[in-house]
Amino acid sequence: MCNFKRCLLVLIILIFSTINCFADEKKEEPIDKADLEKQISYALGYDIFDKLQENFDLDLDAFTMGARDNFEKQPKLTEEKLKQTLVSYQRIARQKQIERIKIESKENREKGLKFLEDNKLKTDIVTLPSGLQYKVIAAGDGALPKATDTVECHYKGTLIDGTVFDSSYQRGKPATFQVGGVI
Incomplete structure (x- = not known):
């Protein structure tokens, strides 16, 4: 029972x-x-x-x-x-x-593998041996951080279709994290 x-x-x-608990609320008769x-x-x-x-x-x-x-x-x-x-x-x-x-x-x-293959052909994309890809927006001229250092930076994470899933810009505040602790 x-x-x-x-x-x-x-x-x-x-x-x-x-x-759907988030339906648009309209004025009902x-x-x-x-x-x-x-x-x-x-x-x-x-x-x-x-x-x-x-x-x-x-x-x-x-x-x-x-x-x-x-x-x-x-x-x-x-x-x-x-x-x-x-x-x-x-x-x-x-x-x-x-x-x-x-x-x-x-x-x-x-889809992800195709995106990475196409993306690495772009001239402004850097691809590391691990497969990680990134784009340098503005190169810095300061000292390079070590894996044990803590850094502060802005970032924007997007899906392959351009959908933003995380952004320090949207929060209006840079993220702080240990370099070696990032995915």
């Missing part, structure tokens, strides 16, 4: 964590409470079914029957069978997610 409730709670949390409850029920049903369908082709009739039976507290399966079935679903969903991640990983690796 306790394990089933825990599995069900995890599934519900998973479902609701996928709901007043809605009748009963109408709002119907709209919310519909939207949740639509969203939950959509998210669950990403991993498994759901049978709409069986899904609806399960929801209705739960609402009426008249389950057609034993608690143990419900638990086993949800565990099977989680296993299938996890496997599909792993497969998607493997495909995306392979595609991203290929």
Whole structure:
């Protein structure tokens, strides 16, 4: 009983964590409470079914029957069978997610390698033996820091499509770190 409730709670949390909490807030017209409850029920049903369908082709009739039976507290399966079935679903969903991640990983690796190959041909790009590439924006004429020194500098990290994922410029303050401690 306790394990089933825990599995069900995890599934519900998973479902609701996928709901877009950051939707644009627009001025809404007043809605009748009963109408709002119907709209919310519909939207949740639509969203939950959509998210669950990403991993498994759901049978709409069986899904609806399960929801209705739960609402009426008249389950057609034993608690143990419900638990086993949800565990099977989680296993299938996890496997599909792993497969998607493997495909995306392979595609991203290929894109990344192509980017590095193309990028190293540019005249203003320096490529180290490790494969690290960088561009000197303004060369300094001071002493070179040792691996044990702490330095302060601005930087901007971007993905290969130009998306900025980290920037000391955006924070308005240079970063301070030990030279040997940087990735």
